[in-house]
Amino acid sequence: MATILITGAAQRIGLDLAKHFLNKGDKLIITYRTKHASVNELLELGAICLSCDFEQSDAVEKLVEQVKSHTNELSAIIHNASSWDCESKNPDFNSLFDNMMNIHAKVPYLLNLALTPLLQNSSDEHSDIIHITDYVVEKGSPKHIAYAASKAALDNLTRSFSAKLAPKVKVNSIAPSLIIFNDHDDDAYRAKTLKKSIMALEPGTAEVINGIEMILNSNYMTGRTLQLDGGRHLK
């Protein structure tokens, strides 16, 4: 039985990932910021659900203590928590940049360093860190400048931590493009977004679940990125 930590798993991709691992019988620890109804669902399924707002200065320190109180080993950490904020919605560029770098780079950096002993203590041959980045790491994003830069920082952490923690701990990125729309996305946005890839579809969360399982089942891949982007780079 694996012991897996997923950050930001109370909705959407993280929630479906959590349910996937619970259905497999794995021990699951998740963090949530907003206590969506899904948190009670996960609790009933046996997940350990830890309230955590990474904008709080002591959030990582408290989370590490709580994780250590529940387990002395980790099979995997999946850094999923994210804020898709942008310059057009948040004119306070100073705090926008800091918030993006905090949630997408500083939090994974600090959690990886603090939880390395638990990953090294895993009873599995290898343990894993998976950073969920974004296709825009490759190309940038004029509409999500700080977001893209922070995901690029997370992408770079993948290579550094891979070299630092091998061979026991494998460290990889998953770089998705569109996986699932948001409820508020209108038809025009959806049509425009679907045209950005040559596959021209909304794959759904199973695409990420399959990608993560592929990485977890590998005993060789590390320091690399699995790009789940429908051939967007070929448009």
Ligand SMILES: NC(=O)C1=CN([C@@H]2O[C@H](COP(=O)(O)OP(=O)(O)OC[C@H]3O[C@@H](n4cnc5c(N)ncnc54)[C@H](OP(=O)(O)O)[C@@H]3O)[C@@H](O)[C@H]2O)C=CC1
């Ligand atoms: N959806 C997609 O098509 C794509 C997703 N990705 C990446 O995949 C991952 C999952 O995406 P998706 O499911 O859409 O993510 P969401 O936008 O639904 O966010 C996931 C969770 O992160 C939490 N979160 C945000 N800020 C904080 C914070 N300061 N402290 C703690 N938790 C926080 C949110 O909490 P709360 O519920 O309180 O808001 C939310 O539950 C993300 O890393 C995303 O960047 C990349 C490309 C495409």
Ligand SMILES: Nc1nc2c(c(=O)[nH]1)N=C([C@H](O)[C@@H](O)CO)CN2
């Ligand atoms: N935290 C989030 N990051 C991203 C989201 C999201 O909903 N939450 N969505 C996207 C888009 O799907 C984009 O890939 C295509 O328009 C990117 N990142």
